[in-house]
Amino acid sequence: MTSDASTAGPETAGAGLTSLIGEAEKLAxxxxxxxxxxxxxxxxxxRSLYASRIKIYPKLVHGRYRLVxxxxxxxxxxxYYLTPWIRWDRGPFAPDQAVLLDFPHRRFYFFWIEIWPQxxxxxxGLLILASVLLFLVTSLAGRVWCGYTCPQTVWTxxxxxxxxxxxxxxxxxxxxxxxxxxxxxxxxxxxxxxVWLIVAIATGGAWVFYxxxxxxxxxxxxxxxxxxxxxxxxxxxAAFTYVFGGLAREQVCTYMCPWPRIQGAMxxxxxxxxxxxxxxxxxxxxxxxxxxWDGRGDCIDCGQCVAACPMGIDIRDGMQLECxxxxxxxxxxxxxxxxVDRPRGLIEYDTPANMDRRLAGEKERIHIFRPRTVIxxxxxxxxxxxxxxxxxxxxxIDLNVLRDRNPLFVQLSDGSIRNGYTVKIINxxxxxxxxxxxxxxxxxxxxxxxxVSAGDSVKTAIAPDSLKDIKTFVILPRDALxxxxxxxxSLRFIVENMSxxxxxxxxxxxxxxx
Amino acid sequence: xxxxxxxxxxxxxxxxxxxxxxxxxxxNPLPKWWVYSFYACIVWSVVYWIVMPAWPIFMNGAWTYxxxxxxxxxxxxxxxxxxxxxxxxxxxxxxxSAQDLPTIQQNAELMEVALAGGRAAFGDNCAPCHGSGAQxxxxxPNLNDDDWIWGGSLEDIHVTLKHGIRWEADDDTRxxxxxxxxxxxxxxxxxxxxxxDYVLTLSGTGEVTEASTRGSEVFARECTACHMDGGIGNxxxxxxxxxxxxxxxxxxxxSVYESVANARSGQMPxxxxxxxxxxxxxLALYVHALGGGE
Numbered sequence: 001m002t003s004d005a006s007t008a009g010p011e012t013a014g015a016g017l018t019s020l021i022g023e024a025e026k027l028a029x030x031x032x033x034x035x036x037x038x039x040x041x042x043x044x045x046x047r048s049l050y051a052s053r054i055k056i057y058p059k060l061v062h063g064r065y066r067l068v069x070x071x072x073x074x075x076x077x078x079x080y081y082l083t084p085w086i087r088w089d090r091g092p093f094a095p096d097q098a099v100l101l102d103f104p105h106r107r108f109y110f111f112w113i114e115i116w117p118q119x120x121x122x123x124x125g126l127l128i129l130a131s132v133l134l135f136l137v138t139s140l141a142g143r144v145w146c147g148y149t150c151p152q153t154v155w156t157x158x159x160x161x162x163x164x165x166x167x168x169x170x171x172x173x174x175x176x177x178x179x180x181x182x183x184x185x186x187x188x189x190x191x192x193x194x195v196w197l198i199v200a201i202a203t204g205g206a207w208v209f210y211x212x213x214x215x216x217x218x219x220x221x222x223x224x225x226x227x228x229x230x231x232x233x234x235x236x237x238a239a240f241t242y243v244f245g246g247l248a249r250e251q252v253c254t255y256m257c258p259w260p261r262i263q264g265a266m267x268x269x270x271x272x273x274x275x276x277x278x279x280x281x282x283x284x285x286x287x288x289x290x291x292x293w294d295g296r297g298d299c300i301d302c303g304q305c306v307a308a309c310p311m312g313i314d315i316r317d318g319m320q321l322e323c324x325x326x327x328x329x330x331x332x333x334x335x336x337x338x339x340v341d342r343p344r345g346l347i348e349y350d351t352p353a354n355m356d357r358r359l360a361g362e363k364e365r366i367h368i369f370r371p372r373t374v375i376x377x378x379x380x381x382x383x384x385x386x387x388x389x390x391x392x393x394x395x396x397i398d399l400n401v402l403r404d405r406n407p408l409f410v411q412l413s414d415g416s417i418r419n420g421y422t423v424k425i426i427n428x429x430x431x432x433x434x435x436x437x438x439x440x441x442x443x444x445x446x447x448x449x450x451x452v453s454a455g456d457s458v459k460t461a462i463a464p465d466s467l468k469d470i471k472t473f474v475i476l477p478r479d480a481l482x483x484x485x486x487x488x489x490s491l492r493f494i495v496e497n498m499s500x501x502x503x504x505x506x507x508x509x510x511x512x513x514x
Numbered sequence: 515x516x517x518x519x520x521x522x523x524x525x526x527x528x529x530x531x532x533x534x535x536x537x538x539x540x541x542n543p544l545p546k547w548w549v550y551s552f553y554a555c556i557v558w559s560v561v562y563w564i565v566m567p568a569w570p571i572f573m574n575g576a577w578t579y580x581x582x583x584x585x586x587x588x589x590x591x592x593x594x595x596x597x598x599x600x601x602x603x604x605x606x607x608x609x610x611s612a613q614d615l616p617t618i619q620q621n622a623e624l625m626e627v628a629l630a631g632g633r634a635a636f637g638d639n640c641a642p643c644h645g646s647g648a649q650x651x652x653x654x655p656n657l658n659d660d661d662w663i664w665g666g667s668l669e670d671i672h673v674t675l676k677h678g679i680r681w682e683a684d685d686d687t688r689x690x691x692x693x694x695x696x697x698x699x700x701x702x703x704x705x706x707x708x709x710x711d712y713v714l715t716l717s718g719t720g721e722v723t724e725a726s727t728r729g730s731e732v733f734a735r736e737c738t739a740c741h742m743d744g745g746i747g748n749x750x751x752x753x754x755x756x757x758x759x760x761x762x763x764x765x766x767x768x769s770v771y772e773s774v775a776n777a778r779s780g781q782m783p784x785x786x787x788x789x790x791x792x793x794x795x796x797l798a799l800y801v802h803a804l805g806g807g808e
Contacts, residue, residue, distance in 0.1 A: 406645075406646060406649070407647045407648075407649035407656075407658060410649070410656065410659050410806075411759060412661075413660050413661040413755065413760050414758065415759035418658075418659075420658075450805065451803075
């Protein structure tokens with residue numbers, strides 16, 4: 001690599017990159033703690049536009065947030081793997097799976113909610129709810145979704161946990177990677193990747209259960225008699241899990257995910273963000289036991305916050321694009337603060353505004369209800385209310401009336417005018433239901449069903465969970481043609497479920513000669 | 515624009531030597547993954563040339579193409595697909611062929627196939643005269659209404675379709691001929707006028723006058739043999755009902771006069787000669803289902 005010798009010192013990217021690990025090694029451990037000579041991957045000193053990935057070796061920490069993350073991981077993984085196995089009795093004509101995306105039959109089942117193809121807007125509503133919730137949470141506490149519940153974070157955490165079990169913690173892993181080839185190294189690496197692959201396959205495997213009856217599919221999968229498509233999708237999802245959780249990790253969050261780019265618009269000075277309190281920590285430097293803390297900050301520059309960070313950054317550089325708000329640096333710092341006998345919370349969830357207030361000598365305060373958050377909350381409540389209302393009031397019948405357009409109308413031999421309509425009725429009940437159809441709006445008009453002799457009222461039975469097309473005709477007698485205005489009149493089809501009395505109606509029009 | 519090469523201070527990377535308004539372009543190499551993907555694509559394309567049909571070549575005095583080593587041919591794939599669909603459809607067509615029309619009508623599954631097939635055949639063969647919605651026009655009957663000259667039962671429609679109307683090439687065609695009362699000098703011009711006035715009263719569009727009363731006598735003598743008393747028509751003979759609201763050639767006075775004076779004789783081909791029996795059956799079922807079928 002060529003560089004301009006007059007300006008390029010050790011701070012240039014090229015020099016910085018190659019010497020990064022070497023330098024870190026050479027540094028003595030001045031603190032007496034398990035001082036990590038960790039350097040942030042995005043440290044200004046080492047930044048290059050075209051850098052190779054710097055491998056991150058996140059160190060295990062213990063503390064409140066780590067505990068929260070373990071719990072969240074257990075819950076989310078549990079929900080993911082177990083949900084398809086929850087049974088839900090829907091009677092003989094529908095699958096008994098509580099959550100099922102049944103594409104072949106074009107139905108989505110979510111516990112007591114059953115979504116038909118024409119109701120997919122409920123899914124849109126769900127996505128709107130999810131995104132507004134994400135906005136709200138981000139405006140309150142930054143990327144906590146990313147740090148705790150994002151599948152990428154959960155699986156990466158799981159993969160790092162496995163790596164740690166097999167290869168040891170941070171320093172052991174660094175040593176292992178730098179050691180020359182040995183059988184023990186090969187064994188550890190192969191075991192790690194094997195366990196990763198097993199987890200990846202289990203992850204991809206669990207996903208397909210959301211799309212078919214889980215117990216049946218599981219049996220078929222194990223006896224190798226399942227549809228090849230199932231194996232294909234398991235392979236695809238397993239590959240993504242393995243690559244994203246095991247190999248790409250933080251690069252997914254930094255380079256692939258659009259969220260870090262958007263998040264900046266979501267939070268403000270009153271948002272709770274993982275913050276290094278530089279007003280308390282600086283000036284930083286090594287600390288020897290039994291020396292005074294006067295005239296210096298609490299940060300002993302031990303590097304633990306950087307070593308613990310799964311994104312490999314240094315939170316002391318301030319808020320950064322890479323930070324996923326997982327708070328492991330807080331746990332790492334708190335551990336150290338306890339050891340050096342200083343109050344914890346040098347790194348803590350804090351708001352930029354509070355930092356300013358402290359510096360100005362004002363009282364810290366929490367300001368949750370801000371215009372931004374109130375608007376997000378309002379939208380959230382509104383959309384939830386609309387969703388809830390429409391879900392609660394939706395009926396078990398769906399009606400569509402399609403008017404024949406070719407020809408617009410037919411004159412019959414007695415001079416009366418006839419229009420044709422296709423009445424589409426969906427019976428969403430799991431039993432066969434009898435329906436009656438009548439019309440309203442044209443008093444003298446008569447409704448008949450195709451192929452059924454005139455005079456019979458139009459009644460039809462519809463099979464459970466299905467749609468039926470009924471071709472009908474409406475006849476307006478010659479002497480009632482005066483009820484047409486400019487050759488047109490509005491007409492309403494009313495369909496009644498004869499056992500429950502539920503009715504639905506659909507507005508259409510009747511056309512005749514002008 | 516082109517300048518000498520130069521090394522960038524910040525990144526330590528050479529520039530390309532290109533310079534626009536003092537902005538230089540770094541000569542960073544392409545990412546490795548990109549380059550290797552590119553090479554892989556090149557290898558893939560060469561393999562593809564060999565395996566699949568690819569190059570046009572001039573051989574033995576004619577243009578042909580390299581067939582590829584696995585003998586893949588898209589045309590064969592399409593032919594197989596079509597054969598598969600045809601075979602799948604044949605099951606239903608065989609049933610339609612074997613069963614009589616009322617039986618098919620009772621079978622919802624067969625009716626679905628028959629109506630779809632009938633609709634397509636109608637669009638190809640019948641729509642030019644009868645209109646895409648079978649609404650007809652002057653001289654071409656509307657098939658949606660309940661007025662049938664030769665009968666609107668399933669069997670009647672089937673016979674009409676099969677043998678046509680006034681289609682002399684078919685021995686069983688539906689045939690009738692109305693005399694040209696004026697042209698052939700059976701009636702005088704005054705008598706034709708009178709009978710026209712009478713005919714208009716039959717459907718309620720004309721008023722009873724002296725002329726129409728005279729016309730009724732002419733009608734009783736000349737027309738009732740086919741059109742029956744009161745002009746209600748006779749399907750056995752294909753004589754239209756003159757007392758209803760529907761007119762094939764127009765219900766205004768001039769059109770009716772023309773019909774009496776010169777007669778009308780529309781034609782329909784015998785589709786039994788042109789289409790296969792299953793298609794004709796499907797057409798009969800489709801036309802019957804349009805709403806006027808009896």
